[in-house]
Amino acid sequence: MEINIKPTYKQYLVWDKLFNDYTKYIMFGGGAGGGKSWLICDWLIYMCFKYPGTKWFLGREELKRLMGSTFITFCKVMSAHNISSELWKLNGQYNYIQFLNGSRIDFLDMKYLPSDPLYERFGSMEFTGGALEEVGEIHFTGFDMLKSRIGRTLNLEYNIPSKILLTCNPKKNWAYFLFYRPWKEKKLDKDKCFIQALYNDNEYTAKQYRDNLSSMSDKVLKQRLMFGLWEYDDDPSRLFEYDSIIDMFTNEAKRGLKYCIVDQSGRGKDRTVITLWDGLFIYKIITMKEGISMQELDKILRQEQIPRSKCLVDEDGVGFGIVKDMTGIKGFVNNASAIKSTRKPKKEKDQEKIETNYANLKSQCWDTLANYVNSGKIGIYKDIPTEYKELIIEDLDHIKQTNMDKDQSFRVTTKEDIKEEIGRSTDCGDTLMMRMMFVLKDRIKVSFAFC
Ligand SMILES: Nc1ncnc2c1ncn2[C@@H]1O[C@H](COP(=O)(O)OP(=O)(O)OP(=O)(O)O)[C@@H](O)[C@H]1O
Ligand SMILES: [Mg+2]
Structure with missing residues (x-):
């Protein structure tokens, strides 16, 4: 079977990082329509088929939104690559995709639960690697826990470096101070990288996204999603700078x-x-x-x-x-x-x-x-x-x-x-x-x- 991946230039830069020995955490995006979800699906599908028996995760703050957005993209990517639906199957009850060759992708609900503040529910899981969508919505502890769960399924056998691919829109949470700000100041740690991709970096849908984003009336949202602006100040009622x-x-x-x-x-x-x-x-x-x-x-x-x-x-x-x-x-x-x-x-x-x-x-x-x-x-x-x-x-x-x-x-x-x-x-x-x-x-x- 051959999967013919046609990445945008920015997606290509990420692919490069996904296979090196030193970048562990790759953050991609920083605006709407840059090709974030497509890249995640391309990567996970490629890895699952190439390395039978490997185990991956795909998480978002709310499982329902993951199934309603990224999973839809996942199906599109599968059909764009002409991959037969006989080779993989969604288990809707336990939220995972099982591939015929033994590989698997678990869909994770990353919601913060007061009854599980340390995300111990993921504590015994063992993954090869994985991806998190929209990390601006995800608690740091969730990401922190998953960092310790990768590199644990067939990484040594196949020589697969353990990685987490993160996507984001501008949001001042840990994604800002761990990735964006150090990236801007050229002080990012060697194990992390940020690749900015806005709507115009994705030639597949640039025009369509430009039209939609231009018509947005919420100024702050437009600055964030269209122009990738992180340092916006949207709320004068906030007490702290x-x-x-x-x-x-x-x-x-x-x-x-x-x-x-x-x-x-x-x-x-x-x-x-x-x-x-x-x-x-x-x-x-x-x-x-x-x-x-x-x-x-x-x-x-x-x-x-x-x-x-x-x-x-x-x-x-x-x-x-x-x-x-x-x-x-x-x-x-x-x-x-x-x-x-x-x-x-x-x-x-x-x-x-x-x-x-x-x-x-x-x-x-x-x-x-x-x-x-x-x-x-x-x-x-x-x-x-x-x-x-x-x-x-x-x-x-x-x-x-x-x-x-x-x-x-x-x-x-x-x-x-x-x-x-x-x-x-x-x-x-x-x-x-x-x-x-x-x-x-x-x-x-x-x-x-x-x-
Ligand atoms: N490598 C690719 N090959 C083919 N089509 C692509 C590729 N990357 C992106 N696209 C096209 O661009 C569209 C937008 O990409 P995608 O959904 O990944 O963007 P996004 O950054 O996740 O958007 P949003 O911010 O709305 O979540 C896709 O639906 C697809 O049509
Ligand atoms: Mg998306």
Whole structure:
């Protein structure tokens, strides 16, 4: 059997990377219609036929959308290559394609499940390699887990280098800071590559896509999908500037007293997150699947030499018990009234400080954190695991002011709205927000001292 592949020039560049010894993760696309899905199908079909018995995955955030889009392309590619439908079969019940020669492609639902935050459902799978569609929608932990599952089926026997092919549209998540930004700055690690392909790089459908994309009325979407623009700023209600969030991981923040901030799991929180601070610098993050016990917290405080008066635990969930039973520990209640203070306006042009009326303590702390982050005052240790880094970036990037146009007290997005958007609670980000309670209390002490 012969498969006659006719790649576009950009697809050809990817094919080159798919067979070298050093590129492990190849990101392709960055706009609509660049030939992303076709390339994935061409590659998987070619590998399945050429290497009998190999095992591949094809994942997307939602399985239903994978079946409704990439699988349709898959069938088109099969017929474009005149491949008989007798040689392969879809198993719709278990979502895989079985080839007559023993090769197989598993369709993976990459959705984040609070009951499986570490994607342990893929933990025992063994693949030769695979592809992920639209990684802007996929959680980093899902990708991270799959990285450890490739190179495990017949790679040695056939000498197949283990690879993951990723496709994307511009989105500021891990795809941006792991691939796009380093690519733009020419600092991409050797094991990764990004090949940009926009609609006009795909001669097969350039005209059709140009007509469709040109007629889009949503300006931001058009910038992203037609021109491949990643650094768009689409939402003025966002509190945090994206670049300032990223800067935290290289900032040298002011050091001082040590603090321990605990966000307990339970009541919709997926895990317990503890951030340890030296002044405004986070030097360690600890996470636990379950809630933290008093003994465990006491041990951390002793080890880190952090006084109890500098330890803050959220009181909304199961943290309530600890705050009540551990003398000296402080409690944080989201809906408590704001601490009386002044808020610096986000835009420099609004010169005077506005006496802001906050809906609650949580909104006040988020706003204070945004001012601190946007002015480069918060730092985070360099070797933070990528999983936590990704969580912090995503958490902060989703915090918005909800009532911008109304003459009401300042309020941020509710927990429920965020959960709806990102499928989980902002546990990591919450500990940064809670740290601001000490900042606000210190501010008040300083203003009393001046009286
Ligand atoms: N190598 C190829 N050989 C033949 N046709 C191709 C090839 N690559 C792309 N095409 C054509 O271009 C069309 C668009 O490609 P594809 O669906 O892969 O783009 P995409 O980047 O996934 O688009 P979208 O952003 O809409 O998901 C395909 O339907 C197919 O007609
Ligand atoms: Mg596609």
